[in-house]
Amino acid sequence: MGFSCYIVGFITMMAFFFSVLIEAKILAKTHPWMPAQATFYGDMSGQETMQGACGYGNLSRQGYGLETTALSTTLFNNGLTCGACYELKCFNSSQWCIPGTIRVTATNFCPPNWDIPSDNGGWCNPPRKHFDLSMPMFVQIAPYEAGIVPVLYRRVPCFKxxxxxxxxxxxxxxxxxxxxxxxxxxxxIDVKIKGSNTGWIKMSRNWGQNWQTFTRLQGQSLSFQVTSQTGTMVQSDSVAPSNWQFGQTFEGRQFG
Incomplete structure (x- = not known):
């Protein structure tokens, strides 16, 4: 019994590894290194518990920590990019660049400043591609004195x-x-919800990664279908029991 469980666990782990590897190859092919710029917000304390434009709450409690970035309008895509992961490296600045790369998750929006031209501080103005990093992440690729540096970025798989x-x-x-x-x-890009007494109900995106329905579902167990940007769907059945309450968080299946 123990050996068979080990084999099943090993096969499951390898299946997840290969699915992530395949997705990494897809992302590498469709999202090669591209030029952008990066700045930072806050200080080295890294205190970031405010709710941003993606709708996430306490980033540390939710597993995002300090490895986060706000995106300019062009990259943010009205919130549909929330949750995407990026690899960045400083580029073409012998004065400031520190060798190495960082990986960050998109958790917020860097709004444009229409009062300032793009070439004079309006870094997040369209059509600029810009990353506003937490300071602890920025100083891994450039000293804080740099203020703003050119970077190369690419999409990479998220590991959770x-x-x-x-x-x-x-x-x-x-x-x-x-x-x-x-x-x-x-x-x-898509979420569906199902009560134990209903069929699948398509939810609409309210803002960020907050999805809504006006169907009354209290007293029913809840299931979810989540579809990623690549079109892959994962279904989590009866995630929330029939006695679920507002304010509670439940865990479903994961991609891979």
Whole structure:
């Protein structure tokens, strides 16, 4: 019994590894290194618990930590890029660049500053591709004195502990679900919800990665279908029991 469980576990782990490897190759082919610029916000304390434009709450509690970035309008894509993971390296600046790369998750929006020209501080103005990093991440590729540096970036797979998380908010007439801790490609484009007494209900995106329905589902167990940017769908059955309450978070299956 023990040996067979070990074999099943090993096969499952290898299947996940190869699925991530395949996705990495797809991302590398469709998202090669591209030029952009990077700045930083905050200080080295890295205190970042405020809710950003993606809808995530406490980034440390939700597993994102300090390895995060805000994206300019061009990259943010009105919130659909929330949860995507990037690899960055300083580029073409012998004065400032520190060798090496960093990996960050998109968790916020860097708004444009229309009062300042793009070439004089309006770094997040369209059509600029820009990353506003937490300071602890920025100083891994350049000293803070640099302020702003040219970078190369590319999309990479996200690696997460555990399954996809569903935080249920709202009221009896309106359910809002924050979907986070998404592995693989990281960002999602479609969510469906199902009560134990309903069929699948397509949710609409409210903002960031908050998805909503006006169907009353209290007293029913809840299942979810989550579709990533690549079109891959993962289904989590009966994630929330029939006695679920607003404010609770539940864990489903993970991509891979």
């Amino acid at each position: 502990q555990g399954g996809i998380k569903f935080e249920i908010k709202g009221n009896p007439y309106w359910i809002l679900v924050l979907v986070y801790n998404v592995a693989g490609v990281g960002n999602i």
